[in-house]
Amino acid sequence: MxxxxxxxxxxxxxxxxxxxxxxxxxxxxxxxxxxxxxxxxxxxxxxxxxxxxxxxxxxxxxxxxxxxxxxxxxxxxxxxxxxxxxxxxxxxxxxxxxxxxxxxxxxxxxxxxxxxxxxxxxxxxxxxxxxxxxxxxxxxxxxxxxxxxxxxxxxxxxxxxxxxxxxxxxxxxxxxxxxxxxxxxxxxxxxxxxxxxxxxxxxxxxxxxxxxxxxxxxxxxxxxxxxxxxxxxxxxxxxxxxxxxxxxxxxKQKPYLGVGPSAHSYNGVSREYNVSNNARYVEAIQKQIIPATLETLTPADQTNEYLLTGLRTKWGVNKEKLELLSGNSFYSVHRADLEKLSEKNWIREDAANWYLTDSGKLFADRISSDLFIEE
Ligand code: SF4
Incomplete structure (x- = not known):
């Protein structure tokens, strides 16, 4: 961990x-x-x-x-x-x-x-x-x-x-x-x-x-x-x-624990966001309360976060994982978009993964958001 x-x-x-x-x-x-x-x-x-x-x-x-x-x-x-x-x-x-x-x-x-x-x-x-x-x-x-x-x-x-x-x-x-x-x-x-x-x-x-x-x-x-x-x-x-x-x-979407004011934690299904205020943080912890807001991640959240972070890395995003996270909807929604992005030479694939090309790296956030799925 x-x-x-x-x-x-x-x-x-x-x-x-x-x-x-x-x-x-x-x-x-x-x-x-x-x-x-x-x-x-x-x-x-x-x-x-x-x-x-x-x-x-x-x-x-x-x-x-x-x-x-x-x-x-x-x-x-x-x-x-x-x-x-x-x-x-x-x-x-x-x-x-x-x-x-x-x-x-x-x-x-x-x-x-x-x-x-x-x-x-x-x-x-x-x-x-x-x-x-x-x-x-x-x-x-x-x-x-x-x-x-x-x-x-x-x-x-x-x-x-x-x-x-x-x-x-x-x-x-x-x-x-x-x-x-x-x-x-x-x-x-x-x-x-x-x-x-x-x-x-x-x-x-x-x-x-x-x-x-x-x-x-x-x-x-x-x-x-x-x-x-x-x-x-x-x-x-x-x-x-x-x-x-x-x-x-x-x-790589590994779970982590974050402690301290404004720290985030992630356990694979939800995120928690600690309060971004030092005095309020201390006050809550002294009462044994974790001052965190909980966000349960939907399949769309998980898919979109994976795209946003994974595409930025040399490891890219895994095709099977995208299908799994999105409830088997990723390819049915985005097949045409993937083709267009490939034609522009902004993304490339191998048998397992999608990656950004060097020119795609200049537009990373835009490419990820083009591939987001909705709730
Ligand atoms: S204000 Fe503090 S946290 Fe922000 S960049 Fe400067 S040293 Fe780093």
Whole structure:
């Protein structure tokens, strides 16, 4: 099974971010203790099985101090069996990752870091309102590797407005120089409930130029492929099979338990969404109540989610599974659409699966939604 912990605190709000987090850390300890209680309350959510992956996401989990991290890991170990080779990832920001902290994480058993680098270009970091400097981004990767954490992923953001593609190329080259085995590359998007969203409304910034974004994506895909990175999911690239096992489990529809404010859980038939409010989360958990909304997934929901996530991966979507999930309605509804998409060279098939082609990857969400089934 797979376990996700949401640590909902950040030092400052990045201008593009609409994840759930708070910059008020006054109740950090109370939230951590509530997550500890939730782990215990939810220990039977999924059938008993060894934990294969643990993922500390956020927010900024590198803001946990050593004691808080141990408290969480000790609770997990007391109530679950963690596989000896489990992947244990912690999302971290460079400004937290000084040598002592990295040593502490390594000693605690964190064996994979997902570092929020976003760019190695100082003005771009300022534009995004990141706390860290370009130099801190570079240094923390080197120190982590010296200490022995070699399974490192970095986040990069592309389509940041710039006169040409040279800064993106510099970011990619820096990634190669640092010998980083996994890259998650996300297109800058402007979400309504963010600083960028409000500036866009007031016309202080321009919308993201779609053509420029598509060009940057093509540069990324091409340059990374030429340098040995496999695009195993549209936004995720790995060298030498260093896939994120945790994220792959989501894309493969594996059940998982998510704890903490705003975390989601999935057991194969329903999803649960924890409240996205730290104070309300703590209050409910203190009363032994899980503050979650339950959504039972219909055959259409299950089919559509499978299409949305599965088509983005190198594993594609399985033909038999589509029929099974949709109650044998998928092909009767979409035979003609599949033919059209094949003719456009946006999808391809083999005996078992459907996959996006390279040109189809540019229109992934549109293709999935064209293949959605209705209730
Ligand atoms: S991008 Fe990461 S560090 Fe920035 S506000 Fe969002 S969760 Fe926090």
């Amino acid at each position: 797979h376990l996700y912990l949401h640590i909902p605190f950040c030092r400052q709000a990045c201008h593009y971010c609409d994840f759930h987090f708070s910059t008020n850390t006054s109740n950090k300890r109370a939230v951590v203790e509530a997550i500890v209680s939730e782990i215990i309350l939810r220990k039977d959510y999924l059938p008993k099985a060894d934990i294969e992956t643990i993922y500390f996401g956020g927010g900024t989990p590198s803001m946990l101090d050593g004691e808080e991290l141990h408290l969480l890991l000790d609770t997990i170990n007391q109530h679950f069996t963690v596989a000896t080779n489990a992947e244990i990832t912690l999302e971290a920001n460079p400004d937290d990752l000084h040598r002592d902290k990295l040593q502490q994480l390594y000693n605690a058993g964190i064996n994979r870091l997902s570092i929020g680098i976003q760019s190695f270009h100082e003005p771009h970091l300022k534009f995004l309102n990141r706390v860290h400097s370009a130099l801190e981004g570079e240094h923390c990767v080197k120190i982590a590797q010296e200490i022995g954490i070699n399974n490192i992923s970095i986040d990069l953001i592309y389509a940041i407005p710039a006169p040409d593609h040279s800064i993106l190329m510099q970011d990619i080259q820096k990634t190669f120089a640092l010998n980083i085995s996994h890259i998650s590359a996300y297109c800058l998007t402007i979400e309504p409930q963010t600083a960028f969203g409000s500036w866009l409304k007031k016309k202080k910034i321009k919308p993201i130029d779609e053509e420029y974004a598509a060009q940057q994506f093509e540069i990324l895909v091409k340059t990374l492929a030429e340098n040995g990175y496999e695009q195993y999911e549209i936004s995720n690239f790995a060298r030498n099979g260093h896939y994120s096992l945790h994220n792959s489990s989501y894309w």
